[in-house]
Amino acid sequence: MFDRVADAYDAGRPSYPDEMYRAVIELSGVDLDGATTVDIGAGTGILTRALRARGSHVIAVDPGAGMLTRLMSRSGSGTPAVAAVQGDGNALPLGDGVADLVTYAQSWHWLDPVVSISEARRVLRRRGAIVGCWNLNHAAQADWLAAYEARLAAEVPAYWGPAVEQWSVPPIASAFEVIEERWIPWTRLIGIEDFLLDLRSHSYMAALSPEAADALVERRRAELREEFPEGVLSVPMRVYLAVGR
Ligand SMILES: C[S@@+](CC[C@H](N)C(=O)[O-])C[C@H]1O[C@@H](n2cnc3c(N)ncnc32)[C@H](O)[C@@H]1O
Incomplete structure (x- = not known):
């Protein structure tokens, strides 16, 4: 599904604010610098790259070959190196007790809610933590x-x-007895064209025919250009962060 929109995903989706990484360290008790992190549903590597920049050794896991190809081409060489593994977060191709952190950035809701967490617990070391954002x-x-x-x-x-009444954040908190949750507000300044790339990267857009998706994006473009003729949007965002231990 996401492989079809991998280019739009890579170009349009936002990264996470610095405050989120500070909160991850505070709530998990794990220092990102030097930690081994398994980033599940890593996609094109938005979280993977940020963890690596903070000193984590990252093992990126995703079933999508197209997403992982972009992840590796954007990770380049350097230290620490990123390892990419094509695999399923419900059956991790990793040994027991190898990680300090398991992360799911915009991805846990695609996995089995019970099996995924038991797999995450299996690959974690004793004081490890599970992060959903x-x-x-x-x-x-x-x-x-x-x-x-x-x-x-x-x-x-x-x-x-x-905009859907029944919508709520994925229920990752119910998978843990002890979990810390945090909402982190931030503002994204973005040009209209990049905002429309972000729109195209959503799974509900990938489910449309290419013609229907193009027509819908054209309608949104016209509306946004009329409302914001200078071409820049200030988008109120918030990160939902959940850390289970
Ligand atoms: C919305 S993207 C998130 C990408 C990235 N983590 C980020 O922060 O932008 C969701 C990712 O979950 C992956 N995914 C879907 N089912 C999965 C599974 N069973 N195991 C691991 N990853 C899965 C998809 O291939 C996709 O790359």
Whole structure:
């Protein structure tokens, strides 16, 4: 599914704010510098690269060959090296007790909620921690964004997001007895064209025919250009972070 939109994903999706990494260290008790992290559902490596830049040895796991190809081409050489493994987070191709952290950035909701966590516990060392994070548009903070999400909900059959009444963050917290949760607000300044690439990278857009996706993006482009003629958007965002030990 994501391999079809790997280019848009790589170009359009946001990275995570610095405050999130500080919160991960604080809530997990694991220093990222020198840690071994298994990044599950690593995709094109948005979280992988940031963990590596903070000194983590990252093993990136994803079933998508196209996503992993981009991850490796963008990781380059250097220290610490990134290892990419094509695999399933529900049956990790890794030994027991090899990691200090297991991370799921925008990915745990694609996995089996029980089997994935038992696999994560298996590959973790004794004081390890499991991290789930999701970067979300904070539609309630801006009328234009709420209207934009509402139009997507009306026009895209598979849309799943804040404009749907039943929508909520993935229930990773219910997988743990002890879990710390945090909401981290931030603002994304982005040009309209990059914002539209982000739109194209969502699984609900990949489910549309190419013609329908193009037509929908064209409608959003026209609306956004009319509302923001200078071409730059200030998008209220928030990260939902959950750390289980
Ligand atoms: C929304 S992307 C997240 C990519 C990246 N972690 C990020 O922060 O942008 C979700 C990723 O989960 C992967 N995925 C889907 N099912 C999976 C599974 N069973 N095991 C591991 N990864 C999976 C997809 O291939 C995709 O790359």
